[in-house]
Amino acid sequence: MVKKVFTINNxxxxxxxxxxxxxxxxxxxxxxxxxxxxxxxYNAKSVINLMAACIKQGDTxxxxxxxxxxxxxxxxxxxxVSEGLGE
Amino acid sequence: xxxxxxxxxxxxxxxxxxxxxxxxVVERRPVACTEEEPARFSWAVQVFSAQIEELAILVEERIGxxxxxxxRAQISLINDPExxxxxxxxxxxxxxxxxxxxxxxxxxxxxxFSALEDELMQARAADFRDMKNRLLCILTGVCGTxxxxxxxxxxxxxxxxxxxxxxxxxxxxxxxxxxRAGAKYSHISIIARALGVPAVxxxxxxxxxxxxxxxxxxxxxxxxxxxxxxxKELAAYQAQKAEREKEQALLEEYRARxxxxxxxxxxxxxxxxxxxxxxxxxxxxxADGIGLLRTEFLFMDRSVLPCEEEQLSFYxxxxxxxxxxxxxxxxxxxxxxxxxxxxxxxxxxNPFLGLRGLRFSLEHQAHFLTQIRALLRAGACGRxxxxxxxxxxxxxxxxxxxxxxxxxxxxxxxxxPFQKNVSLGVMIETPAAALCAAALAKECGxxxxxxxxLTQYTLAVDRGNPKVAGLYDTGHPAVLRLVACAVEAAQAxxxxxxxxxxxxxxxxxxPFFLGVGVTELSVSASSVLPVRRxxxxxxxxxxxxxxxxxxxx
Numbered sequence: 001m002v003k004k005v006f007t008i009n010n011x012x013x014x015x016x017x018x019x020x021x022x023x024x025x026x027x028x029x030x031x032x033x034x035x036x037x038x039x040x041x042y043n044a045k046s047v048i049n050l051m052a053a054c055i056k057q058g059d060t061x062x063x064x065x066x067x068x069x070x071x072x073x074x075x076x077x078x079x080x081v082s083e084g085l086g087e
Numbered sequence: 088x089x090x091x092x093x094x095x096x097x098x099x100x101x102x103x104x105x106x107x108x109x110x111x112v113v114e115r116r117p118v119a120c121t122e123e124e125p126a127r128f129s130w131a132v133q134v135f136s137a138q139i140e141e142l143a144i145l146v147e148e149r150i151g152x153x154x155x156x157x158x159r160a161q162i163s164l165i166n167d168p169e170x171x172x173x174x175x176x177x178x179x180x181x182x183x184x185x186x187x188x189x190x191x192x193x194x195x196x197x198x199x200f201s202a203l204e205d206e207l208m209q210a211r212a213a214d215f216r217d218m219k220n221r222l223l224c225i226l227t228g229v230c231g232t233x234x235x236x237x238x239x240x241x242x243x244x245x246x247x248x249x250x251x252x253x254x255x256x257x258x259x260x261x262x263x264x265x266x267r268a269g270a271k272y273s274h275i276s277i278i279a280r281a282l283g284v285p286a287v288x289x290x291x292x293x294x295x296x297x298x299x300x301x302x303x304x305x306x307x308x309x310x311x312x313x314x315x316x317x318x319k320e321l322a323a324y325q326a327q328k329a330e331r332e333k334e335q336a337l338l339e340e341y342r343a344r345x346x347x348x349x350x351x352x353x354x355x356x357x358x359x360x361x362x363x364x365x366x367x368x369x370x371x372x373x374a375d376g377i378g379l380l381r382t383e384f385l386f387m388d389r390s391v392l393p394c395e396e397e398q399l400s401f402y403x404x405x406x407x408x409x410x411x412x413x414x415x416x417x418x419x420x421x422x423x424x425x426x427x428x429x430x431x432x433x434x435x436x437n438p439f440l441g442l443r444g445l446r447f448s449l450e451h452q453a454h455f456l457t458q459i460r461a462l463l464r465a466g467a468c469g470r471x472x473x474x475x476x477x478x479x480x481x482x483x484x485x486x487x488x489x490x491x492x493x494x495x496x497x498x499x500x501x502x503x504p505f506q507k508n509v510s511l512g513v514m515i516e517t518p519a520a521a522l523c524a525a526a527l528a529k530e531c532g533x534x535x536x537x538x539x540x541l542t543q544y545t546l547a548v549d550r551g552n553p554k555v556a557g558l559y560d561t562g563h564p565a566v567l568r569l570v571a572c573a574v575e576a577a578q579a580x581x582x583x584x585x586x587x588x589x590x591x592x593x594x595x596x597x598p599f600f601l602g603v604g605v606t607e608l609s610v611s612a613s614s615v616l617p618v619r620r621x622x623x624x625x626x627x628x629x630x631x632x633x634x635x636x637x638x639x640x
Contacts, residue, residue: 016211020163027168046169051211052199 001066002074006081013057018085019050025080031067033077044077091265091290093310094276098328099263099285100321103314104241105299106234106248111223116184124178124185128171131225136162138221146253150278151363154253161218186226193219217249237261242303244293248275258282263305265312267293277362287312338616342373346619348601350626355607357415358615359587366408368612376412378609379474379535379587380405382419382458392454398461406469413470415512415535415585415609418458420444420476439543444477444514449486459494466506474512474535479519481526487511488530514587516540521569524576534577536605538588542566561590564640567599571638574604585609592618598625602634 010018026033026044033044037059042049044063055061065073080086118124139162147155164170170192177188193215200212234255237243241261247268248256253275261284269275269288279286285307297303297314304313304324313320346356357378358369369377385393385401393401406414422435422443435441448455462473475487488511498505513520513527516537520527524534542561543549550559560566570586577584585607590596592614600608601622610618 015208016160023167024163043169046167047163048167048196049169051208052196054203054208 001064002070003062003064004074004078005060005062006077007058007060008055008081009057010085010087011057013059014050014053014055014085016047016051018087019047021086022077022080023047023050025076026073029065029067029069029073029076031065031070031073033073034064034066036062036064089265089290089293089296089312089314091287091293091310091312092269092271093286093307094269094271094288095264095279095284095286096307097263097283097285098324098331099242099303099305099307100324100328101240101242101262101303102238103244103297103299103301103303104237105294105297106243106245106252111220111227113186113190113223114184115187118178118182118184121178121182124188125171125175127185127226128174128189131222132165132171134225135165135218135222138225139165150253150281153363154278161214164214165218165222186223189222189226190219213249242305244297244303246294253278256282256284258284263287263303263307265290265293265297265303265305267291281367334617338620341616341619341623344619344623346375346622348622348625348627348630350628352627354601354622355585356615356619356622357413357585357607357609358612359609360405360612365612366405369615370408372612372615374412374612374615375607376409376470377405377414378585378607380414380416382416383421386419386421392457395457395461395464398458399464402462402465402471403468406465406471409469411470413472415472415474416462417474417476417514418445418448418455418462422447439549445475445483445487446477448475449483449490452490455487455490456494456497459491460498460505463491463494463498463505463509464503466509467504471506472510472512472533474514474533476514476537477516477540478513478527479517481523481530484513484527484530515569515573517544518569521573524573525579528576528580528582531582533582534573534584535609536570536573536584536586536588538566538570538586538590541569541588542590545569561588561593562596562599562637564638567603567637570600570605571603571634578604583607594621597621598630598633599637601625601627602630602632603638 008014023045034041035044035050035053037053037055040053042053044050063074063077139158143155143158146158173192174185174189177183177191178185181188197212197215197219200208200215203209234252237257237260239260242263242265243261244265247266248264256278264275264279264284264286266275266288267290276286276288285305287305287307287310290312293312301315302321304316304321306312306324316324346354348354355375357376358372358374359379360366360369360377361381362384385398402416420443422438422441442450462471465471475484478484491511495505495507510532512533512535513531514535514537515521515524517540521541528534538561542559542563545566546558546560546563548555548559550556574584583606586600586605587609591600591608592610597608597618608618
């Protein structure tokens with residue numbers, strides 16, 4: 001399992017558009033990908049889950065990837081977040 | 088009589104067609120064997136996705152691309168892996184039917200999203216409600232209210248009309264719309280205006296008071312809804328509607344004509360555009376181009392500003408649709424009463440005297456340069472002109488020109504094709520600009536007089552304030568003298584001058600504008616034909632005399 005902490009910098013937090021970019025961007029990986037935030041875990045492949053997490057600008061979240069392609073998945077997430085999740 | 092918010096003008100008379108939004112009843116049934124449920128869910132999701140895709144295409148054709156995209160978002164929601172997991176968990180753990188499990192999961196999200204303060208998230212609750220009802224209809228085989236089957240001559244009455252239902256609104260059969268919910272800028276209002284269907288929204292009690300099939304009147308001008316009107320009232324509305332239709336028919340013959348005065352002097356008659364939906368109406372009205380393309384709507388209601396490419400593709404599409412007719416684009420005019428979320432809500436004590444129009448652009452140069460580059464590039468494929476809002480000094484005009492030159496250099500370096508020597512105009516909407524027009528005219532390509540702001544700044548009147556709105560009068564000699572002053576300066580330099588405020592469509596002021604020497608009027612799309620007809624009855628000599636008279640104190 002690999003873990004990494006990210007800060008979400010999107011102006012309106014993880015709302016529909018960035019959540020879709022993230023969920024669609026990691027859907028192809030086989031490993032489980034969870035975002036731990038506010039004491040709960042959310043499935044990063046689910047737009048609905050990500051939106052329901054109500055992550056705001058400046059919040060820090062921990063991403064966990066667990067499975068055969070976990071390293072590649074984490075790399076992809078780093079890339080997506082550094083690109084501002086499509087914004 | 089019921090009162091509401093007028094959302095789309097016109098009189099609609101017809102029989103009530105009440106859309107019951109009673110959500111499909113979901114029974115909780117124990118199911119011994121839940122093995123078949125996942126396959127049933129997958130099947131329903133497939134049918135759902137296909138239906139929405141079909142609807143989205145229809146909406147794109149009839150209404151617009153953005154509205155279609157809103158609908159498509161439901162496809163990614165219904166295909167969400169977590170949604171499926173949660174539904175199946177519920178079904179298996181409680182050994183219940185799929186319909187019940189799905190409804191419970193949706194309800195939880197509807198509650199969750201409606202409770203959030205964020206307006207964008209609250210809109211997701213509406214998507215979930217729409218999605219829940221559609222999927223349940225598919226599963227239970229019960230069709231929801233199909234608006235495609237509304238009989239001709241109907242007045243639609245509903246709590247609200249969902250985005251997926253709007254695809255079926257057929258203006259040929261729907262005479263009017265009355266909804267309990269909604270506001271002037273809610274989805275249904277925008278669509279009703281785009282389709283030209285009279286509508287009144289936010290009508291308290293409309294669902295309780297109206298029964299299916301009763302005679303109704305929807306007065307979209309006054310925001311009034313009548314059910315079973317007395318024959319006298321009905322006759323009055325019928326007369327009003329007939330009058331409007333007769334007017335409309337008379338106007339038809341002006342559609343294909345050029346705009347000429349009675350003594351055959353041509354007048355440029357362009358249209359103002361503030362939303363994507365208006366573009367089609369402008370083309371249909373056969374206007375001589377766009378005299379004012381507002382760009383604020385590209386920037387509003389979104390979290391990220393549109394990039395150069397997105398702006399470019401929009402401007403190019405406008406130019407294509409106008410087929411060679413000139414399009415005057417006003418650079419971003421925010422501040423005043425128009426704030427943009429993504430640029431930060433900087434509250435000002437007195438926003439109309441604050442950082443607005445060109446002042447804002449000179450303060451936020453990066454945004455201005457992005458817009459200018461997109462405009463110059465779009466200009467390579469049509470007749471595009473650029474207009475600067477709220478100018479008060481010559482220095483501001485010069486600063487803007489320096490930035491435009493910088494944008495040109497950047498495009499040159501990147502080897503991207505763009506329009507060189509684009510025509511740059513100044514909006515005359517402050518007394519300062521009107522009084523210094525002689526200096527401005529020497530350094531710009533045209534003037535456009537914005538009468539709304541010019542009037543409020545000259546008379547120190549906020550027309551939105553009911554206590555002083557009575558003092559707001561573009562026909563005040565002080566305002567007219569400033570207009571004359573700007574026109575005179577333009578004529579001295581041989582540059583064209585247009586009027587693009589609401590006054591440009593006012594029959595009381597059109598003779599003045601033409602008489603004083605304005606070369607172009609730019610009016611809302613719905614005013615193009617009435618103004619063309621009005622001008623055809625005027626002679627220039629009359630106009631000049633009227634103008635002279637109106638300038639007297």
